[in-house]
Amino acid sequence: MSTKASSTPATTGAGARRAVVFIDGEAGTTGLGIRERLAGLPQIALRSIPHEQRKDVEAKRKLLSEVDVVILCLPDDAAKETVALVEGLGDRGPKVLDASTAHRVAPGWVYGFAELAPGQADAIAKARFVANPGCYPTGGVALLRPLVEAGHIGPDTAISVNAVSGYSGGGKAMIEAYENGTAPNFELYGLSLAHKHLPELQQYGRLGRRPVFVPSVGNFRQGMLVSVPLHLDDLPGKPTAADLHRALADWYPAGGEVEVMALDDPAIRAGRVEPEALNDTNRLQLFVFAHEAARQAVLVARLDNLGKGASGAAVQNLLLMTGC
Ligand SMILES: NC(=O)C1=CN([C@@H]2O[C@H](COP(=O)(O)OP(=O)(O)OC[C@H]3O[C@@H](n4cnc5c(N)ncnc54)[C@H](OP(=O)(O)O)[C@@H]3O)[C@@H](O)[C@H]2O)C=CC1
Ligand SMILES: CC(=O)N[C@@H](CCC(=O)OP(=O)(O)O)C(=O)O
Numbered sequence: 001m002s003t004k005a006s007s008t009p010a011t012t013g014a015g016a017r018r019a020v021v022f023i024d025g026e027a028g029t030t031g032l033g034i035r036e037r038l039a040g041l042p043q044i045a046l047r048s049i050p051h052e053q054r055k056d057v058e059a060k061r062k063l064l065s066e067v068d069v070v071i072l073c074l075p076d077d078a079a080k081e082t083v084a085l086v087e088g089l090g091d092r093g094p095k096v097l098d099a100s101t102a103h104r105v106a107p108g109w110v111y112g113f114a115e116l117a118p119g120q121a122d123a124i125a126k127a128r129f130v131a132n133p134g135c136y137p138t139g140g141v142a143l144l145r146p147l148v149e150a151g152h153i154g155p156d157t158a159i160s161v162n163a164v165s166g167y168s169g170g171g172k173a174m175i176e177a178y179e180n181g182t183a184p185n186f187e188l189y190g191l192s193l194a195h196k197h198l199p200e201l202q203q204y205g206r207l208g209r210r211p212v213f214v215p216s217v218g219n220f221r222q223g224m225l226v227s228v229p230l231h232l233d234d235l236p237g238k239p240t241a242a243d244l245h246r247a248l249a250d251w252y253p254a255g256g257e258v259e260v261m262a263l264d265d266p267a268i269r270a271g272r273v274e275p276e277a278l279n280d281t282n283r284l285q286l287f288v289f290a291h292e293a294a295r296q297a298v299l300v301a302r303l304d305n306l307g308k309g310a311s312g313a314a315v316q317n318l319l320l321m322t323g324c
Pocket of ligand 1: 025029030031072073074076078101134169171172173306309
């Protein structure tokens with residue numbers, strides 16, 4: 001797979017070339033999660049910079065010219081700096097998979113949500129620059145895009161998205177605050193209503209109006225729920241909850257990472273759902289809760305913020321980008 005003459009020779013037991021990958025920010029929460037997942041994939045060879053040189057620009061530039069793909073697990077500003085180094089290398093530069101927020105709605109970048117729409121996985125496979133989605137938009141876009149495409153959500157429909165995340169979503173600093181007991185057990189945040197995930201949520205959800213987005217974080221390490229309350233009579237064509245469920249089920253192929261839960265699923269019958277059931281997986285579950293007589297529904301997405309919301313999706317994209 002490697003196309004770089006100077007790459008460390010990398011062969012599988014069968015002698016086939018392996019894709020050579022550098023994770024910039026490999027010691028952070030997302031980087032570590034990707035490394036753990038890649039440990040079981042012999043078709044990927046990892047290259048690293050010694051820890052004490054991890055922010056050394058020259059060391060980075062050299063390694064970038066020797067790998068097939070760089071995965072950016074960095075704060076936004078640092079991600080932009082590494083992208084500038086890659087661009088400076090021209091054709092000798094690697095493909096880029098950016099896990100930060102820096103490029104998700106930037107021109108020239110492909111959104112790394114393979115299940116977004118037909119053809120998206122192919123677009124990721126062919127792209128030089130791929131932006132891994134945010135954890136919350138992964139759930140929100142997965143719920144909303146099919147309903148927009150089916151005409152159940154119109155350009156004028158007002159949408160609110162509520163969500164709760166495990167504290168690992170805030171990276172090393174938030175993990176430390178929760179684990180040393182200095183963070184609250186639960187809090188709403190983003191209440192200036194300008195969370196960094198709004199642009200991608202609106203763009204890839206194809207929402208005509210800016211949604212109201214209210215995230216929250218609780219005292220559990222990982223796991224996530226994203227929910228969208230709906231008044232069915234306010235939607236175009238006044239659909240039933242079964243209509244919404246059918247639109248979701250028709251959109252996602254059976255057997256993929258996105259699973260539309262049956263209307264008689266135990267969680268739906270019980271009227272409750274918890275956030276941790278998909279931890280350490282790359283799966284995403286979608287639920288339609290409803291009170292048909294009251295003409296109300298609540299859509300819920302469940303995922304692991306570190307799985308399909310970050311490192312799991314990154315590995316899925318890496319395999320598409322390398323053809324491994
Ligand atoms: N945690 C999550 O659930 C998700 C995170 N993301 C995104 O992924 C990115 C990384 O987040 P996360 O892993 O949580 O963050 P962490 O804070 O856990 O890790 C960030 C890592 O980047 C390193 N770093 C910072 N600047 C540089 C630099 N210039 N060169 C090399 N390394 C550098 C840090 O090292 P040091 O500490 O030594 O400075 C640290 O190890 C962010 O953009 C985040 O928004 C995306 C989806 C979900
Ligand atoms: C609990 C918590 O703080 N979560 C983070 C989002 C984590 C994430 O997905 O950030 P990316 O945009 O880089 O993907 C936040 O709200 O900023």
